Amino acid sequence: MKLTIALTGEGITPKDVSLRQLSELLEATAATFDSLAADRKMNPPTVSLAKVKEGSAAYELYSSDRQADRVAASFVTAVRRRGKGTSPRTRKSLQRMHKISARTGSLRIDPMESSPNTKPIYLAPVLVEPDTQVEEATVVYGRVVGLRIDARDQAGVTLRYDDGGQGEFEASLETLQKAAGLLGHAVAARVTFLRGEEQDWEGEIEEIEERAAAGEFMETIKRARRELQEKGIVIDASKWLVERDDD
Amino acid sequence: MVRPIAVVDTDVILLLLDTEDEKDVRVRKSYAELTIENLERQKARFVVPAPVIAELCGNGPGSDVVREVAEKVFKNLRIEVLDEDAAVIAGEMSRTRLKQRQGRERGAVKVDCQIAGIAHRIGAKWLVTGNGEDYRKCFAVLNSPVEVIDATQQPAFGQQVMVSLVKPATAGK
Numbered sequence: 512m513k514l515t516i517a518l519t520g521e522g523i524t525p526k527d528v529s530l531r532q533l534s535e536l537l538e539a540t541a542a543t544f545d546s547l548a549a550d551r552k553m554n555p556p557t558v559s560l561a562k563v564k565e566g567s568a569a570y571e572l573y574s575s576d577r578q579a580d581r582v583a584a585s586f587v588t589a590v591r592r593r594g595k596g597t598s599p600r601t602r603k604s605l606q607r608m609h610k611i612s613a614r615t616g617s618l619r620i621d622p623m624e625s626s627p628n629t630k631p632i633y634l635a636p637v638l639v640e641p642d643t644q645v646e647e648a649t650v651v652y653g654r655v656v657g658l659r660i661d662a663r664d665q666a667g668v669t670l671r672y673d674d675g676g677q678g679e680f681e682a683s684l685e686t687l688q689k690a691a692g693l694l695g696h697a698v699a700a701r702v703t704f705l706r707g708e709e710q711d712w713e714g715e716i717e718e719i720e721e722r723a724a725a726g727e728f729m730e731t732i733k734r735a736r737r738e739l740q741e742k743g744i745v746i747d748a749s750k751w752l753v754e755r756d757d758d
Numbered sequence: 759m760v761r762p763i764a765v766v767d768t769d770v771i772l773l774l775l776d777t778e779d780e781k782d783v784r785v786r787k788s789y790a791e792l793t794i795e796n797l798e799r800q801k802a803r804f805v806v807p808a809p810v811i812a813e814l815c816g817n818g819p820g821s822d823v824v825r826e827v828a829e830k831v832f833k834n835l836r837i838e839v840l841d842e843d844a845a846v847i848a849g850e851m852s853r854t855r856l857k858q859r860q861g862r863e864r865g866a867v868k869v870d871c872q873i874a875g876i877a878h879r880i881g882a883k884w885l886v887t888g889n890g891e892d893y894r895k896c897f898a899v900l901n902s903p904v905e906v907i908d909a910t911q912q913p914a915f916g917q918q919v920m921v922s923l924v925k926p927a928t929a930g931k
Binding site (some may be wrong): 647649650652673674675699722728729731732735736739740743744746747748749 | 760761763766771772773774776777778780782783787791794795798803804831835836837838839841842843880881
């Protein structure tokens with residue numbers, strides 16, 4: 512994959528871009544790639560800076576990862592559609608790229624040579640998604656399989672669901688630390704999803720707790736029953752069932 | 759491999775937690791235990807719907823005690839909430855079932871439909887209950903593939919493997 516991002520404007524050269532701004536821009540770009548890869552359930556590609564062109568502060572990005580071309584194509588589409596149809600995390604990263612680049616000039620993206628449409632495009636402010644309005648809280652069950660923390664202390668926890676599939680949720684640092692201790696463990700997590708008309712997106716992880724592994728149901732019940740008997744607590748199912756049947 | 763889900767109903771949990779071992783409960787309890795063990799051998803993942811907890815904690819003698827136990831037991835188990843999709847399914851079931859409830863209390867029918875709705879929504883393979891007849895009617899409304907297992911009765915044909923494991927039902931009584 513080869514893709515160029517360039518800060519354009521009258522007489523702008525790499526000397527007009529401070530190190531801090533460049534590092535922020537590259538970090539936001541990397542975060543956008545990571546997020547787009549997560550949207551498409553792919554591993555994030557390792558993208559590096561291959562070349563800096565003198566003319567218009569252009570930065571050539573390169574990756575040899577197999578999935579990088581697909582992620583880069585998604586990136587170009589996301590820029591072209593101003594983030595429409597992407598996850599909230601991707602839109603946030605794109606918006607950040609726009610905000611950082613706007614301090615100096617416009618951000619131009621030169622698509623890959625292999626791309627069918629190689630015409631350069633400019634990053635415009637991200638569209639506000641009107642259809643992502645419902646935030647739903649629920650509990651999901653699975654395993655902690657990934658943790659992420661970026662340069663701005665934005666954290667994420669990836670859960671592989673018991674029912675198949677996986678999702679990456681934003682998390683506070685406190686939750687991330689808790690999740691780190693549960694890496695690989697079976698957990699129950701209280702999370703939110705953003706429900707769109709066409710697609711749902713993972714939101715935040717609010718709470719995470721370890722739970723017993725599957726298949727321990729009878730053992731758990733028996734343990735509880737033993738505990739009850741030891742404490743002299745009586746549960747008389749016959750009385751309960753009679754009352755329920757009377758209903 | 760995704761494990762098949764078995765949803766457990768209130769009466770089965772009550773029987774399993776029973777500490778008294780009264781004569782009329784004992785047989786049903788052993789059938790319930792055998793059913794659960796049989797499902798465990800089939801690598802089932804057990805799920806307790808939230809309305810079951812409401813039933814356990816909300817009524818009956820000693821509900822305070824049960825609530826305390828429930829907190830301990832269910833902390834380790836998978837609890838499935840009644841989300842929007844499940845609620846829509848439950849609503850559709852109860853619309854039909856309330857018309858044909860034949861004297862059953864409305865609330866009980868609705869709770870059954872909520873439990874059935876959750877089971878259908880999460881793609882459960884089995885619903886383990888002592889009240890199979892009513893649940894079959896719930897699932898029939900949607901032609902749901904969820905299989906109802908009568909856990910508190912003598913295993914029917916097709917579950918003969920469990921019959922051989924059951925001790926004589928009236929032994930010692």
